[in-house]
Amino acid sequence: MNAPTPGALTSSLLYLDGVSVSFDGFKAIRGLSLTIAPGEMRAIIGPNGAGKTTMMDIITGKTRPDEGTVMFGGSVDLTRLDEAAIANLGIGRKFQKPTVFDFHTIEDNILLALKSQRTVLKTLFWQTGAAQQKRIDQILGIVKLADKRERLAGSLSHGQKQWLEIGMLLAQDPKLLLVDEPAAGMTDGETAQTAELLKEIARDHSVIVVEHDMGFIRELGVKVTVLHEGSVLAEGPLDQVSANERVVEVYLGR
Template sequence: MTVLDTTREIFRRDQVWPFLAPEHSMVDVSHNMILYVEGLSVSFDGFKALNDLNLYVNDGELRCLIGANGAGKTTLMDVITGKTECDSGSVYFGQTINLLQRSEPEIAQLGIGRKFQKPSVFEAHTVFDNLELSLKADKGIWYTLRVKLNSADIDRIDSILDLIGLKEQRFMLAGALSHGQKQWLEIGMLLASDPRLLLIDEPVAGMTAQETERTAELLTSLAGDRTVIVVEHDMEFVRSIARTVTVLHQGSVLAEGTMDEVQNNRDVIEVYLGEESADARGEEIAAARGERA
């Protein structure tokens, strides 16, 4: 990859870098709640992707969101990160920050990071370089591109490499990593930007059993200092990491509780017995949006 290609990749239109956004005040979690979603509704050509949805997430919690295709999981994450506008409702980060009034770069700067299902890393660069590019900085853009790493930055990258289990691969090209390792690297890239809330979409899709187990350990280790919301279809994986599970159905919260509680919930059982029709609805919504639900 040439310098020009690298520059184009860094500044592609869908890339959100925290240093491009202005500084904002710290999130107020004095009530131990970091995310408030109330009465949220989103429509796509007549389809209710979200329908008067309410969701509350505690600071430092690891929450799992489950539901059939079209249940509203991706749309909810899109609204939280500023990618999609809602028809009605409110979304607050802490007590005072209205996310619906913020742009995508501003939301990233506030401390909300998102990882999509497909890993997005700079494959022609080393693992170390990927983490360096993701470090949070509040200086001017040209200074950021030219600045040399200080000892604190290097120590931070080293600690992230240790956390994601890629210390031995630090100088390996990211494109040479396994699928699971790329997923861990992207989580590390999120951590380098120092987020307070992480939104993780289907982190174990395509992973081996060993990689899945390692990912469970990684995500559970992040909870506490950070808040982690995981969207996942692998129920065994969800059971291994979640204390609280939220089930979405047709754009609303159907049930919430421990994994055992939601699996024994009569409404959840009825919905999953009708999962085929729910999947069909998901395909309709995806067609309306022009993307996968």
């Protein structure tokens, strides 16, 4: 039922087909198929253990699937690449737990993420140019951290760290963003602002958002994929999905 339609591969930005992976005999992902179109924003929901984080690990090269196809931009086989190569292809990832560089200033955090050549020599002799400085300032403005740029990232609050990480994703300027629970641990106000931020980003990027918070998903107003036990249970607009009997069953228990 989840088999992608013919031609989906070439027209898609991200294409997963029949992906499976297991840890010590436990099948975390079984026959997962998923297609993301260029420019699309997609929300992924599912109970704990549905395989959401493992799916992200597979896309970003942290985990190798046992079988299945993972293609990016219609032609690049992601299963053959490591994390750095995939990141340089244009896939950015925000972790569930905000991960920033605590001992760097906020500005340096953005600088490290800023799109640039990542070779050893290029970074050794790096000089920040005017255009790059402007971009950094712009991003700091977007994530509302411009006035704190000199502070160490470790001194930020949880919500500010989430935003800084989103800012770092922006600086990477990826084609596809994977965002894992961006609203976790945020106040309602912050959650609303984060939703706005993501919507803004989605204007010129493809985004996959993994979230538990239904209110947040509703605010985003995008197509939803429900994962359960490592494969797709349902797909469609939130209203349609939340009316699906099996989804209700999975979420509420039998």
